[in-house]
Amino acid sequence: MTTAATTRLERVVDRRGLRDFLAVTDRVYADEPRFVPPVRAQVRRWWRAGVPMYLLRDAATGVAVGRTTLHTDAALDTKLGRRCQLFGLTEFTEAAAEPLFEAITAAGRAAGDRETLFGPVALLPNESGGVITSGYADRGFVDSAYNPPRYVTAYESYGFVRRFESDTWICPVTPDPLGSEPVGSDRAGSEPGGSLPLVDDPELRVHRGDLRRLDEQLHMVRDLLNASFAQLGYYTEISFDELREQTDGLAYLLDESLLLYLTRADRPVAFVLCIPDISEFVIRVRGNLNLVNQLRLLATRRRYRREAVLIVKGVLPDCQGRGYQRLLSAQLRRNLHAGGYRTLRSTYVGRDNPASAAQFRGMGGRPLHGYTFYEKAL
Secondary structure, three states: OOOHHHEEEEEOOOHHHHHHHHHHHHHHOOOOOOOOOOOHHHHHHHHHOOOOEEEEEEOOOOOEEEEEEEEOOHHHHHHHOOOEEEEEEEEEOHHHHHHHHHHHHHHHHHHOOOOEEEEOEOOOOOOOEOEEOOOOOOOOOOOOOOOOHHHHHHHHHOOOEEEEEEEEEEEEOOOOOOOOOOOOOOOHHHOOOOEEEEOOEEEEEEEEOOHHHHHHHHHHHHHHHHHHHOOOOOOOOOOHHHHHHHHOOOHHHOOHHHEEEEEEOOEEEEEEEEEEOOHHHHHHOOOOOOHHHHHHHHHOHHHHOOEEEEEEEEEOHHHOOOOHHHHHHHHHHHHHHHOOOOEEEEEEEEOOOHHHHHHHHHOOOEEEEEEEEEEEEO
16 A cells, blocks of 8 residues: 555656656556657656656655645635646646645745645646546647546545636538638638738728748747637736747647637737647657657658647637627638648636637537636645
8 A cells, every 4th residue: 555654756857757757657557558658858848947847756665656746836826816836737646635735735835935735737727737626538639738537536535626617629520511711701711821811890800910920920829829819817928938838749730720820900819720630640659759750650641631629719708798709710621621631639628718719619619628727825
């Protein structure tokens, strides 16, 4: 039996420890083909940047049976109104759950000024993290969580309570019932970087992505993202460097037709960002997107143009309720169908955001995974 007395928590201080940290998921998910591991290069960047990473080892054998980060964020503390001990990238064998939670709790109390535990977040809830609470028969996907049902039992048995309950979604890609032509007077939107005037309002234009102007467009997406998500209870402002880092290495895979934004009188007012779903490749290489595997992925990228992941979408607060996201969703649906995609998955949508979920229902979609974060008072 694994207990706090038979385990030890140690910080990852060298490359050997980092290799063991990355390998924990190989042990926990050895017979689970539905788990999508985090990209190893991203975890390594966080470690090099000083994010505190810890291994829970069996004291007798030295085998790593769990892992976690233990970090804080002043902006999230302000948003939630309390000082949080954050934890993330948290994985554990069945017997290691309680000693790992005890170690996380002890670290929070030892900090002296922490009021609550909150996680799992990597590194913040607006980046990645969470625990799925249903839909275990369906595989995970990039930028989202997957875990066995025992994780929910473990967290809640230890006294964690759910926060920001949500759902991920899955939608079939079908022809638009209104036809395959864009809602506009010409087909300018069919070219990279092109734009499309809308018939009902000539000041509205739909634009699509352009890899040649990706940095410029990411700046625009970042401004729209921060403004449109500021009202959400878990969201903290993301910097351009953070957004660039999250998309780093995937730019060459971006399907320009799946990055769309809407302007009114040349002012960006809404956006949607999707990427081809490379989850099955990431599973196969165990999250190791090194240069060789990136080249393999690039050589076979057409294989991953059948499914897509909606990463994020938003509308400026003063423009909400005008149907702008509905217009973008309609154009996205056309572009997905024209591109040969069959399925669209979406990262989590809060259950207190029915308008966003309604767009997926309108596409014939259904909730895929129940989703939550966890909190426990110290």
